[in-house]
Amino acid sequence: MQYEILHRPVFSTLDIRLNAQEQVIARPDSMLSMSTGILISTTISQTGKKPGWWSGVKSVAGGQSFFTAVFTAKRDDQQLTLAPQDYGDILTLTPEGENGYFLARGSYLAHLGDCQLALKYGGMKGFMAKTGLFFLHATGAGSLFCQTRGAILEKRLEDGENFVIDNRYIVAFSDTVQYQLVKATTSAKDSLVSGEGLVNRYTGPGIVYYQTRAKPPTSFFGVLLSSAT
Incomplete structure (x- = not known):
C-alpha cells in the first residue's frame, strides 16, 4: 500500500493505492473518488472491528462519528482518494508501539496498517476544554491521518517546558505531553471583549500539532462578539 498527500496545504487530498485485500479505515463522507474494485462497508469503530454499543457512545462523546467506513480492495492496483x-x-x-498520540475533537481522517485506536476518558478538564469527554488515543504501528483547518504548526516541547494554545486550534499531541485547562484572562469582562476565555497549557516532553484556523464560534457570546467586530 502506498499513499501521497496532494494539493496541499489548502485543498489537500489523501491519495492511496491498494492491492487485493488491503484496507483503509476512514471517517464517513471522506471519500472523494475511488476505483470500482473497492468495496465499502461500515462499522461502529475506528479499528474496523465490531465493538459493543458503548464504544459508539464514547465516539459521539469524543466528537467522532458513530460509524467509520472500511474500504477494502477486491483486486490489485486500486485507487482511493x-x-x-x-x-x-x-x-x-x-x-510507534506504546508511544502514541492523542487526537483532538473531530481531527481524525483515516488510518492504515496496524494502528490501534482507542477512546480514553479525558476527565472534566477535557470536557471543559471542548475537546469532548474522550480523546482518541492512537498507538501501535501504521500511518494515521488528521484533517486540519488551515496550515499545520508544530511545537516541540522539552521536558517541563510549557506552551499555551487556544483549544479550538489543537489537532494532536504526543501522549507524553500533559495538559491543563487555564484562564487566559483575569476577568470575565476581559474574556468577553478579547474573545479569549479558557485555554490549554501543554507541558513537555513531546510534540503538539495545531492549526492556523478554527471553526467559527457557536456560543452566544462568541457569535455576539463576532457580529460586533
Missing part, C-alpha cells in the same frame, strides 16, 4: 471536511492540510502521524 480521501478529502478533509474543510479547507486545510493533512497531518501524518506514525505511532
